[in-house]
Amino acid sequence: xxxxxxxxxxxxxxxxxxxxxxxxxxxxxxxxxxxxxxxxxxxxxxxxxxxxxxxxxxxxxxxxxxxxxxxxxxxxxxxxxxxxxxxxxxxxxxxxxxxxxxxxxxxxxxxxxxxxxxxxxxxxxxxxxxxxxxxxxxxxxxxxxxxxxxxxxxxxxxxxxxxxxxxxxxxxxxxxxxxxxxxxxxxxxxxxxxxxxxxxxxxxxxxxxxxxxxxxxxxxxxxxxxxxxxxxxxxxxxxxxxxxxxxxxxxxxxxxxxxxxxxxxxxxxxxxxxxxxxxxxxxxxxxxxxxxxxxxxxxxxxxxxxxxxxxxxxxxxxxxxxxxxxxxxxxxxxxxxxxxxxxxxxxxxxxxxxxxxxxxxxxxxxxxxxxxxxxxxxxxxxxxxxxxxxxxxxxxxxxxxxxxxxxxxxxxxxxxxxxxxxxxxxxxxxxxxxxxxxxxxxxxxxxxxxxxxxxxxxxxxxxxxxxxxxxxxxxxxxxxxxxxxxxxxxxxxxxxxxxxx
Numbered sequence: 001x002x003x004x005x006x007x008x009x010x011x012x013x014x015x016x017x018x019x020x021x022x023x024x025x026x027x028x029x030x031x032x033x034x035x036x037x038x039x040x041x042x043x044x045x046x047x048x049x050x051x052x053x054x055x056x057x058x059x060x061x062x063x064x065x066x067x068x069x070x071x072x073x074x075x076x077x078x079x080x081x082x083x084x085x086x087x088x089x090x091x092x093x094x095x096x097x098x099x100x101x102x103x104x105x106x107x108x109x110x111x112x113x114x115x116x117x118x119x120x121x122x123x124x125x126x127x128x129x130x131x132x133x134x135x136x137x138x139x140x141x142x143x144x145x146x147x148x149x150x151x152x153x154x155x156x157x158x159x160x161x162x163x164x165x166x167x168x169x170x171x172x173x174x175x176x177x178x179x180x181x182x183x184x185x186x187x188x189x190x191x192x193x194x195x196x197x198x199x200x201x202x203x204x205x206x207x208x209x210x211x212x213x214x215x216x217x218x219x220x221x222x223x224x225x226x227x228x229x230x231x232x233x234x235x236x237x238x239x240x241x242x243x244x245x246x247x248x249x250x251x252x253x254x255x256x257x258x259x260x261x262x263x264x265x266x267x268x269x270x271x272x273x274x275x276x277x278x279x280x281x282x283x284x285x286x287x288x289x290x291x292x293x294x295x296x297x298x299x300x301x302x303x304x305x306x307x308x309x310x311x312x313x314x315x316x317x318x319x320x321x322x323x324x325x326x327x328x329x330x331x332x333x334x335x336x337x338x339x340x341x342x343x344x345x346x347x348x349x350x351x352x353x354x355x356x357x358x359x360x361x362x363x364x365x366x367x368x369x370x371x372x373x374x375x376x377x378x379x380x381x382x383x384x385x386x387x388x389x390x391x392x393x394x395x396x397x398x399x400x401x402x403x404x405x406x407x408x409x410x411x412x413x414x415x416x417x418x419x420x421x422x423x424x425x426x427x428x429x430x431x432x433x434x435x436x437x438x439x440x441x442x443x444x445x446x447x448x449x450x451x452x453x454x455x456x457x458x459x460x461x462x463x464x465x466x467x468x469x470x471x472x473x474x475x476x477x478x479x480x481x482x483x484x485x486x487x488x489x490x491x492x493x494x495x496x497x498x499x500x501x
């Protein structure tokens with residue numbers, strides 16, 4: 001059995017940094033070769049950070065660090081799966097059409113967590129069941145669902161039949177198949193980051209990975225375990241035995257924020273008790289009835305809510321004010337649209353464009369009004385030439401030169417046009433990294449920001465969940481509060497029940 005070392009740390013105490021320090025030590029002292037070290041995390045952000053740091057510090061390459069990855073990526077590679085074998089959102093749409101299982105939307109964070117988000121509760125619960133390593137009937141009988149057993153069983157069989165018939169696997173298959181049949185590499189040292197978010201299936205996978213290792217380092221914080229809805233096993237992490245190190249000092253949370261966060265975390269019943277200390281500055285923590293007095297145009301902001309739709313109103317306000325923002329770390333307008341508009345402006349200012357810039361323009365120009373039929377496929381263009389408006393007009397079908405971008409690019413939609421116009425009125429652009437990020441609390445986990453605005457509204461589902469499992473709700477808002485490095489502004493709902501700070 002390997003030596004198990006558990007590193008616990010409240011928000012901002014440097015858990016990942018501590019793991020990276022130990023990785024540095026292992027490589028420096030050559031207690032293990034680089035290809036004998038495994039660094040696994042819930043997200044690619046942490047594994048990429050660890051790999052990039054090791055590469056730079058010890059002059060290594062990606063090939064030298066093959067086991068710095070997420071568990072899903074590890075399973076996929078060890079099984080030799082190609083990307084075409086993995087279920088993607090289009091596959092789920094096709095499955096829905098063939099099976100009759102209702103599915104309006106499905107998203108999956110391919111390069112990160114592997115968590116599926118869909119509007120079909122049957123599929124969500126099936127995935128949760130598999131991640132909890134339970135038999136489907138046992139899982140159903142354990143919960144008070146608003147659907148019957150037959151519906152769940154039929155959806156499960158339909159999905160399995162579709163995958164089998166189309167030679168497809170989902171992200172959960174990557175884990176279970178590797179546990180059953182996958183080869184285990186020889187690893188001397190294993191690191192597991194964000195361990196509080198692992199499911200029973202992932203814990204089983206980790207146990208197989210580190211079976212023959214000498215040392216295992218596991219970091220996490222059970223108070224930040226907010227993915228139980230996706231099957232995360234908080235209890236497994238809480239009850240784990242080993243050499244425990246507690247990181248006490250937060251380098252993020254000032255005293256005012258720490259005071260509120262500490263009052264929330266102490267409401268959690270099932271937890272590992274941990275002392276933690278704030279950053280030695282006072283900071284700001286205020287309660288508000290409405291967000292209106294808060295000026296988001298000054299400084300860097302993270303605007304948080306438990307559910308995405310709760311951010312819609314403030315998003316519309318930002319659009320009207322001409323303030324650049326991201327939503328869940330993504331720009332609200334496609335980069336291709338922004339590139340097309342920038343290229344169009346350059347063209348009409350007399351600049352020449354590259355092939356790629358012309359392709360952006362042509363993809364959004366309406367046929368006949370903007371570009372002649374047959375030219376949008378760009379077959380007449382050479383990839384190694386530059387093009388001005390005269391040549392494009394004479395030889396490549398352009399017939400809209402001189403027209404304003406918001407007229408010629410009408411197919412990008414009125415909402416996008418109005419927003420970009422509002423940015424232009426105040427001489428702003430939608431940069432690649434705006435200073436405002438709107439996010440659900442779950443998407444912001446692991447992040448931080450100077451200033452945080454936190455909405456404490458609870459949806460009907462949130463309120464029902466809080467009645468059943470208040471610990472989970474406390475954990476969610478604990479995570480939200482502790483993203484703040486300087487200022488925390490909490491918006492409390494006035495007309496109905498929300499989370500009380």
